[in-house]
Amino acid sequence: MAAGTPIVDPRPVDHEAVLRAVYGADPAFVHPDVGFLRRVLSGRAAYLRHGTARAFALRGDAFAVAFVDPRLQHRTGRPIGSIGFLEATSQDAAGGVLDAACDWLRSHGVQEAWTPFNGNTFFGVGLREDRFGEPPFVGCAHQPSSLCSWLEVAGFRRVAGYRNYEIDLTGNAWRGPSSRPPAGVSFRTAVRRRFREEVATFMDLHNAAFQEVWGESEFSREEALELMGRARLAIPPSLFQFAVADGREVGMVLCMPDVNEVLAPQRRTLTSPSGVWKMAARRRKVRSAGLLAVGLDPAWQGRGIGTALVARACEEAARLGFERVEYALVAESNDASKSTVARFGGKLCRTFGVYAKQLTAR
Ligand SMILES: CC(C)(COP(=O)(O)OP(=O)(O)OC[C@H]1O[C@@H](n2cnc3c(N)ncnc32)[C@H](O)[C@@H]1OP(=O)(O)O)[C@@H](O)C(=O)NCCC(=O)NCCS
Numbered sequence: 001m002a003a004g005t006p007i008v009d010p011r012p013v014d015h016e017a018v019l020r021a022v023y024g025a026d027p028a029f030v031h032p033d034v035g036f037l038r039r040v041l042s043g044r045a046a047y048l049r050h051g052t053a054r055a056f057a058l059r060g061d062a063f064a065v066a067f068v069d070p071r072l073q074h075r076t077g078r079p080i081g082s083i084g085f086l087e088a089t090s091q092d093a094a095g096g097v098l099d100a101a102c103d104w105l106r107s108h109g110v111q112e113a114w115t116p117f118n119g120n121t122f123f124g125v126g127l128r129e130d131r132f133g134e135p136p137f138v139g140c141a142h143q144p145s146s147l148c149s150w151l152e153v154a155g156f157r158r159v160a161g162y163r164n165y166e167i168d169l170t171g172n173a174w175r176g177p178s179s180r181p182p183a184g185v186s187f188r189t190a191v192r193r194r195f196r197e198e199v200a201t202f203m204d205l206h207n208a209a210f211q212e213v214w215g216e217s218e219f220s221r222e223e224a225l226e227l228m229g230r231a232r233l234a235i236p237p238s239l240f241q242f243a244v245a246d247g248r249e250v251g252m253v254l255c256m257p258d259v260n261e262v263l264a265p266q267r268r269t270l271t272s273p274s275g276v277w278k279m280a281a282r283r284r285k286v287r288s289a290g291l292l293a294v295g296l297d298p299a300w301q302g303r304g305i306g307t308a309l310v311a312r313a314c315e316e317a318a319r320l321g322f323e324r325v326e327y328a329l330v331a332e333s334n335d336a337s338k339s340t341v342a343r344f345g346g347k348l349c350r351t352f353g354v355y356a357k358q359l360t361a362r
Contacts, residue, residue, distance in 0.1 A: 006056040012038050080112050083102075199221070251306065251309055289313075
């Protein structure tokens with residue numbers, strides 16, 4: 001079956017139409033946060049001050065956005081581009097938008113395309129590889145199991161992956177590591193009424209900490225505020241902490257309730273006005289907290305501060321009544337992070353793949 005020619009620069013309704021076609025009958029589906037996608041499609045995303053993007057769609061059947069970000073190319077030292085927001089109803093339709101996205105990337109000098117990768121890991125990354133019948137974990141992808149083989153047919157192969165680890169707060173294994181600060185280090189909780197400044201500090205630390213981690217690249221304060229601004233009410237302040245030394249923040253940890261547990265039956269987007277309200281109102285029913293980021297200024301790594309931050313996050317999560325912490329989206333090659341979660345008895349509970357295709361000139 002021929003898939004037709006993709007339309008260029010589709011509108012948000014075209015994305016919605018494909019979501020309906022793919023997930024209309026999927027009870028585990030949670031509407032993804034489309035705030036960033038909408039800003040990209042309208043040309044208003046802070047991302048576009050740094051990178052370029054172009055969307056493609058086959059009406060009702062497939063959708064994809066191609067991204068070129070010099071910051072990712074700088075970090076990897078290679079002409080890499082990415083393809084994100086990929087959704088399709090069939091193998092042909094997936095191939096149609098992937099080919100169009102690859103052609104566009106080629107025309108921008110890209111020699112290797114990564115997918116699924118929504119421009120930056122913060123906007124979403126990875127292809128779901130297990131637990132297909134469950135709602136996606138907060139911040140993580142949800143796709144049908146068929147997408148993996150459709151990517152392979154389109155010439156992509158798995159080159160990297162991410163892992164989630166479960167820390168069981170109902171047992172005792174997580175209590176081993178100490179949350180006591182090493183000498184000269186103190187901790188403070190983020191202040192909700194100064195949320196914008198706290199997000200800026202978080203982002204600066206993230207950019208410094210993640211320099212050597214696969215797939216990561218610089219993320220601006222403006223992009224962070226666009227992304228996290230509306231999550232202010234959904235993040236209990238005690239789950240957002242900083243380590244302080246020499247009078248400045250040197251490390252951070254950020255957790256968020258897995259609001260998808262309560263949003264799945266609602267079929268509302270996480271950051272729609274009603275989604276934000278429901279998220280805040282029903283947060284207390286959620287069993288799991290996602291540890292979405294922990295990072296140290298490189299000069300302060302390897303001194304036990306990361307372990308202390310994770311221990312403090314787990315203590316706070318347990319105090320708030322959560323039964324488990326999911327330590328999310330650890331790059332497969334990130335040994336320091338895998339060692340850190342192992343100290344808490346973390347068990348592998350979800351994996352996500354990232355696929356790549358070499359783009360030879362046509
Ligand atoms: C991962 C991170 C938060 C750990 O914090 P830390 O304070 O550096 O680590 P700790 O001193 O508490 O040690 C925890 C474990 O990490 C290991 N570790 C620390 N730095 C390491 C490194 N550079 N390479 C390999 N292992 C390392 C320690 O040896 C220890 O493991 P062990 O129990 O097997 O001895 C920190 O290294 C970091 O910010 N890394 C970059 C950002 C990142 O990867 N964050 C996690 C994202 S999922």
